[in-house]
Amino acid sequence: MGQKPRLSHTKPSTIAGHDIPSRALDARTVDRVTGFAFVDCDPHHYPLWRCNEAELRGLVNLCRTVEQLPWPEVLTHGGLRPKTIDRAQFPAPLQATMDGCLSPDVAKITELRAGGRARVFGYRINAVFYLLWFDHLH
Numbered sequence: 001m002g003q004k005p006r007l008s009h010t011k012p013s014t015i016a017g018h019d020i021p022s023r024a025l026d027a028r029t030v031d032r033v034t035g036f037a038f039v040d041c042d043p044h045h046y047p048l049w050r051c052n053e054a055e056l057r058g059l060v061n062l063c064r065t066v067e068q069l070p071w072p073e074v075l076t077h078g079g080l081r082p083k084t085i086d087r088a089q090f091p092a093p094l095q096a097t098m099d100g101c102l103s104p105d106v107a108k109i110t111e112l113r114a115g116g117r118a119r120v121f122g123y124r125i126n127a128v129f130y131l132l133w134f135d136h137l138h
Helices: 053-068 092-101
Strands: 013-015 018-020 035-037 083-086 108-113 119-125 128-135
Touching: 053 108, 053 128
Parallel strands: 035 128
Antiparallel strands: 013 018, 083 108, 108 119, 119 128
16 A cells, blocks of 8 residues: 655745745735635634624625635625624724734724525625624624
8 A cells, every 4th residue: 555645835925923824825826815814813702702603604605705705805795794893893892803813914804694694794805804703693
């Protein structure tokens, strides 16, 4: 039996303290979201485990839609109802949460509709959308 080929792993780039996979920095994907990261997702503010099956299905559908469209189209998509919100506009408790996990250079938060009343809040760096929280009761 032959040996399995070894995968070569390159060290990811780092932006705003986050490791960014090289495929996300590829010039061909600069206008698209090719991945979602949960590294900054607040486990105490609207955690995913409180969502029902339909809400989780909405989140998966949102991810599929966002991955298929160029980012400018995501920001104008009628079904996603996108909003860009200044970080300073959030209530104090949410600002404190964001201050604890986000770099100060992340000034804008994007809100996207994930079906029904559910909304996803996060921010984009290159081709990665960082989820902050999933509000299923919006």
